[in-house]
Structures are given as C-alpha cells and as structure tokens.
Amino acid sequence: xxxxxxxxxxxxxxxxxxxxxxxxxxxxxxxxxxxxxxxxxxxxxxxxxxxxxxxxxxxxxxxxxxxxxxxxxxxxxxxxxxxxxxxxxxxxxxxxxxxxxxxxxxxxxxxxxxxxxxxxxxxxxxxxxxxxxxxxxxxxxxxxxxxxxxxxxxxxxxxxxxxxxxxxxxxxxxxxxxxxxxxxxxxxxxxxxxxxxxxxxxxxxxxxxxxxxxxxxxxxxxxxxxxxxxxxxxxxxxxxxxxxxxxxxxxxxxxxxxxxxxxxxxxxxxxxxxxxxxxxxxxxxxxxxxxxxxxxxxxxxxxxxxxxxxxxxxxxxxxxxxxxxxxxxxxxxxxxxxxxxxxxxxxxxxxxxxxxxxxxxxxxxxxxxxxxxxxxxxxxxxxxxxxxxxxxxxxxxxxxxxxxxxxxxxxxxxxxxxxxxxxxxxxxxxxxxxxxxxxxxxxxxxxxxxxxxxxxxxxxxxxxxxxxxxxxxxxxxx
Ligand code: NCD
Numbered sequence: 001x002x003x004x005x006x007x008x009x010x011x012x013x014x015x016x017x018x019x020x021x022x023x024x025x026x027x028x029x030x031x032x033x034x035x036x037x038x039x040x041x042x043x044x045x046x047x048x049x050x051x052x053x054x055x056x057x058x059x060x061x062x063x064x065x066x067x068x069x070x071x072x073x074x075x076x077x078x079x080x081x082x083x084x085x086x087x088x089x090x091x092x093x094x095x096x097x098x099x100x101x102x103x104x105x106x107x108x109x110x111x112x113x114x115x116x117x118x119x120x121x122x123x124x125x126x127x128x129x130x131x132x133x134x135x136x137x138x139x140x141x142x143x144x145x146x147x148x149x150x151x152x153x154x155x156x157x158x159x160x161x162x163x164x165x166x167x168x169x170x171x172x173x174x175x176x177x178x179x180x181x182x183x184x185x186x187x188x189x190x191x192x193x194x195x196x197x198x199x200x201x202x203x204x205x206x207x208x209x210x211x212x213x214x215x216x217x218x219x220x221x222x223x224x225x226x227x228x229x230x231x232x233x234x235x236x237x238x239x240x241x242x243x244x245x246x247x248x249x250x251x252x253x254x255x256x257x258x259x260x261x262x263x264x265x266x267x268x269x270x271x272x273x274x275x276x277x278x279x280x281x282x283x284x285x286x287x288x289x290x291x292x293x294x295x296x297x298x299x300x301x302x303x304x305x306x307x308x309x310x311x312x313x314x315x316x317x318x319x320x321x322x323x324x325x326x327x328x329x330x331x332x333x334x335x336x337x338x339x340x341x342x343x344x345x346x347x348x349x350x351x352x353x354x355x356x357x358x359x360x361x362x363x364x365x366x367x368x369x370x371x372x373x374x375x376x377x378x379x380x381x382x383x384x385x386x387x388x389x390x391x392x393x394x395x396x397x398x399x400x401x402x403x404x405x406x407x408x409x410x411x412x413x414x415x416x417x418x419x420x421x422x423x424x425x426x427x428x429x430x431x432x433x434x435x436x437x438x439x440x441x442x443x444x445x446x447x448x449x450x451x452x453x454x455x456x457x458x459x460x461x462x463x464x465x466x467x468x469x470x471x472x473x474x475x476x477x478x
Contacts (some may be wrong), residue, residue, distance in 0.1 A: 001348055004340030007116040007123040010404075011134040011170040016177055021344040022333050023142050029336075030329035033066065039341055040069030046099035047073040048091075049126065050082070050106045055302060056126045056136065059327035060103045060335075067332055067341075072099060087379045092118040101339055104128075110374040110402025114384065122338040129372045130164040130266050131403050136301050137170040138330050141178070143323045144256055147297055151178035153233070154255035157225070158182060159283065160307055163190040164263035167301040171258065172196060172229075176204035181249055182229040187262065187280045189271065191226065195399065195406040202391065203355055205232040212243050218250055221290040222281055225250075256297040256319075259283050261305045266372075284309035288317070299323060357389035358440040360398060362415075364455065365446040370405040390440060396430040398445070411446040413457050414438045426460030427452035434462045 003018060014022070029036050045064040049057045061071045074080045082091060088111055095102055096119030104115050105126040112125030127133040144151050156175055162168050162184060172192065175182055184192060201208060207230045216224045228246050264272070281287055288296065300308050300320040312318050336342040360366075363385035368375050375384050388398035388407075395408050412435045413427040427446060428434045446452040449459065 001346040002340070002343060003337040003346075004343065005122055006338060007112075007125075008134050008334065008338070009112045009116050009123065009125045010132045011137050011174045011177075013134070015346075017346045019138065019141065019174075019177075021346050022138060022330065022337060023145060025333035025337065025342055025344060026142060026326070026329040027146075029332050030326075033329075036067055036332060038068040039336060040064065040067035040339065043067075043069040043101070043339055043341075044099045045069055045071050045335065046095045046102045047071055047075075048095065048102060048104045048106075049073070049075045050077045050104075051127065053105055053126070055324050055327060056105065056133075057103075059324070060124075060126065060135075060331050062328050063331035063335055066328065067336060069100075069335075082379075085379055087383065088114045088374060089118040089380075089383055091115075092123075093120070096120045101335060106374075107372070108374040108377055109370060109372045109405075110400070113402050114374055114380070124334065124338070127166055128374075129403070130166050130169070130263065132170040133166040133301075134170045135327075135331060135334065136167045137174045138334065139323050139327045140167070140171055140258070140299060140301070141174055142326055142330050143299065143319050144297065146326075147319065148255060151175065151180050153231075154180045155249050155252060156180050156182055156256045156258060157185050157254050158258050158260075159185045160187055160260035160280075161190045161262045162186040162192045162260075164266040165260045168192070168258075168260060169196055172200060173204065176200055176206060176229070176231060179231045179233050181231050181234055183225055183249065183254065184227040184229070185224045186226055190262065193405075195404060198391075198397075198406060199399070199404065200229065206230055206234070209243075209245050211246060218292055219290045221292075222287060223250075223290075223292070224280075250292055253292045253294065254296045256299055257283065257288075257293070258299045259304075259308050260301065261303065261307055280307075282307055282309050283312070285311045285315065288312070293317075355391075357391050357399075359401075360388045360390055360443065360445055361385060362444060363387075365444055365451055366398065366407070366409045367447070368400040368403060368405060369407045369447075370400065370403050373400055373403040373405065375400065375402045390443070393436060394431070396435070396445070407447070409445045409447045411449060411452050411463065412438060413444040413446070413452060415442045415444055423458075425457050426463070427457040428460045428462035429464070432462035434460070 047061055064071050092115040101122045102119055103124045103126050104112050107129050109129035109131040111128045116123035158168055209228045211225055230245055296317055297319045298317045302320055367386050374380055375386050387401045391397050391399045397406055397408050399406050410430055411427045412430045
C-alpha cells in the first residue's frame with residue numbers, strides 16, 4: 001500500500017497502519033527539520049481557505065515552505081470566481097491544473113470530497129463545515145501517541161460542542177479505530193449527532209452506555225459525563241450493572257481531556273445564547289484537581305474562547321500548544337507522502353473499517369436533508385447527483401456520500417415495475433413487507449408521496465399506514 005496520489009477527505013480514508021506511517025515520518029522529519037528543505041522543490045501546494053483559519057493554514061504553508069516547495073493561496077471566497085457563482089467542481093479542475101496538491105477548507109459539508117473527485121491531484125480536507133477535520137485529528141493522535149506511547153485502551157474525554165465540532169467528529173472515529181474508550185461530556189444541547197453515533201456503533205463495533213444517574217460529579221468534582229463508548233476490546237464490556245463500566249473507567253482515570261469551543265458560527269438561530277450553555281463549566285486548574293485528572297493530557301484544537309482557562313497554560317498536563325506546533329511535521333509528512341516524494345511500505349491491513357454498503361445513485365427521489373451539504377447548494381446541483389449509501393433496510397436508512405448525514409425516506413418503488421402494466425407503477429411505504437423484497441439494484445427511493453407521484457408512481461396498497469388499510473378492509477374495500 002502507498003499513500004502516493006491519494007486524498008485525505010475523512011479520517012476513514014487512511015488505515016491505522018497508514019496513519020502510523022505518517023506519524024513515523026513526522027517524527028523523523030521533526031528530528032531533522034533542516035534536512036527536509038528541498039525535497040519538494042518544484043512542487044506547488046494550493047492553499048484554499050474559505051473559512052477563517054490561523055493554525056491549519058499557516059502550518060500547511062509552513063510545512064510546504066520547509067519542504068522547499070511553493071504555495072499559492074486563496075483565503076477568501078470574495079476574492080475568487082466563486083463569488084461570481086463558479087462551482088466547486090470547476091474551481092477544483094482549474095486549481096488542479098496549476099498545483100500538485102490542494103488543501104481546502106470550506107463551510108459546505110462534503111466540499112473536500114467534490115474537490116478530490118474533480119481536481120485530479122491529491123486533496124486534503126482542512127475542515128468542511130461541521131463534518132470532519134482529519135489533519136487536526138492526525139495532530140491530536142500524534143500528540144497522544146507521543147505522550148502516552150499508545151492510544152489503545154486509553155480513556156479520552158470529549159468536552160464541549162460535540163454537535164458542530166468537526167475536529168470531534170474525526171477524532172471519534174480515529175479513537176475508535178485505535179481502540180480507545182470515549183467519555184462524552186457535551187455541553188447540554190450540543191451532543192454528538194445521531195448519524196455520527198450510528199456510524200460509530202455499526203462500523204467500529206463497541207458499546208455505548210448512557211449515564212443513568214443525574215449526578216454530574218466524580219469524586220466531588222464536576223464532571224458532566226453523559227455517555228461512554230467502550231471499544232470492542234474493553235475487558236468489562238459485558239458488565240450488567242448500570243453505570244458499572246463508567247465507574248471502572250473513571251477509576252482508571254481520564255488519560256486525555258479534549259476541550260472544544262462552542263462553534264457559534266454553525267449554531268441554528270434558536271441555539272444562540274441558551275442559558276444552560278452559559279452555565280457549562282470552564283476547564284481550569286480547580287476543575288482538574290481531582291485524582292482522575294492527575295495524569296490527564298489537556299487538549300484543545302484551538303482557538304479557545306473562554307472554555308479553557310489561562311491558568312492551565314503553565315501546567316505540565318497542557319498539550320494544546322504542543323498539538324499546534326506538531327501540526328508542522330505532521331503536515332510535512334503528509335504532503336511528502338501524498339505527493340509520492342517519500343514512500344513508506346505499508347502492509348495491507350486484514351480488515352478495513354469501511355463497510356461496503358450498496359449505493360443509491362439514481363439521482364432523484366431523495367435529497368440530502370442537511371442544508372449545509374455541498375450536494376444541495378444552488379451552484380452545485382447542476383452537476384452533483386445526490387448519492388447515498390444504503391446503510392440499513394429496516395428501517396430504510398441512507399447516508400449521504402458527501403456530508404454523511406443520515407435520513408430515513410418514507411416511500412419506495414421498484415424500477416422493475418414496467419415488467420407489468422403501466423397500472424403497476426406503484427410506490428409503497430418503506431417499512432411495508434413489499435418494500436423489503438425489492439433488490440437494492442431495483443430500489444427507487446422517495447422522501448415524500450408528492451416526489452413519488454411527480455415521477456409517475458401511484459400509491460400502492462402499502463403506501464398508506466397499516467391502520468388506514470385495515471379501516472378500509474373493514475369497510476368492505478381492499
Ligand atoms: C478547529 C476548526 O477549525 O475546526 N481549529 C483548528 O483547525 N485548529 C477548531 C475550532 O475552530 O474550534
């Protein structure tokens with residue numbers, strides 16, 4: 001396996017071995033910084049940041065400069081032709097013809113995938129809305145690995161905005177991949193989205209245990225633990241007593257506490273300034289004086305606002321400036337590997353965490369429900385077909401291939417209808433027994449009755465709710 005000419009859009013794009021290869025090269029480069037200059041001479045990195053950034057953009061650009069390559073950049077959508085309504089695909093094709101590698105940050109979820117599909121050069125996702133931020137995750141894991149020599153079996157607490165934090169979403173899957181337990185400590189109302197939890201459990205195994213008591217303290221200190229994710233290898237997985245796994249995990253201590261700021265720029269109008277949120281505690285020296293935190297790595301992707309106190313900066317447990325500094329060697333290693341300038345032989349992994357789901361790519365009937373998804377934007381719908389993975393048949397559940405949001409469409413039909421008469425062109429409820437018989441390759445999916453009818457389908461017997469059918473039967477109709 002090689003990383004040459006590949007893209008990094010989500011953290012699932014790399015296997016554990018590939019991530020470890022990036023880390024070992026990053027470590028080597030960081031020990032011999034001066035010797036790296038010139039290895040990327042003649043190569044151009046395009047740095048496209050359509051959302052604010054300090055660390056990610058500057059560390060990517062520093063990385064390329066330290067490798068002796070050049071950087072071209074666009075740091076504001078208003079200064080590019082996207083302000084004139086140019087599509088992501090056209091922009092990607094053009095920039096891909098100028099540069100050897102593209103780094104992109106954009107507010108629309110799934111944008112990096114579209115750029116990777118059209119650019120023809122390796123693409124690195126530097127954050128796509130609230131979806132993922134895989135290179136921040138590489139810096140986070142690299143830091144844990146450096147400080148603790150392993151990730152497996154550690155207890156990592158995620159604190160703050162777990163709903164909109166893209167660093168959180170990438171980190172959740174990465175921690176699960178490497179066998180860590182995750183302690184979820186969300187700010188009330190900013191819990192991990194359902195589609196992330198579903199993917200975590202179905203694709204990475206393990207178990208979720210919700211805290212049963214409402215006591216938010218541990219050893220007398222405030223600790224708003226809401227749910228715990230136990231990795232499949234965790235020894236007490238079958239503990240039957242409520243909260244028992246939590247107690248066992250907490251006794252072992254919190255190995256890392258990953259704090260995040262509220263991602264206010266992504267809040268819905270009704271989510272602004274809710275009272276509970278204001279009462280959410282600041283992580284400071286006092287909060288971390290309990291025994292469970294005695295060896296905790298205090299982490300933060302930065303920028304911090306006021307969720308993390310300055311009184312921790314000089315504390316040896318604080319890792320956030322190290323995380324940021326390590327962004328340079330990690331990104332140098334990544335660029336060199338994706339450009340194929342450095343090769344590391346990576347053994348093929350026996351099992352991939354990527355499940356092969358059937359695809360729904362008819363391009364009609366259902367659209368992604370996420371208003372921030374790239375696939376529903378006005379400039380993109382001319383060429384982007386909605387496309388989903390069919391991740392479950394009961395209930396029928398789709399996952400958008402761009403932003404990974406889930407949806408459960410209500411109606412289906414079979415593309416086989418024409419074998420009968422035109423009168424047989426019927427749609428049915430997705431949870432009816434008839435629907436379950438349709439082969440994935442014949443499945444037509446509609447998110448509403450009007451959508452099915454707009455495509456010429458009429459309601460079948462099983463288009464209505466069971467009680468409606470029974471009512472009609474008892475009226476003598478069938
Ligand atoms: C993060 C981001 O942009 O998602 N910042 C970063 O890249 N280090 C976190 C944040 O903005 O809160």
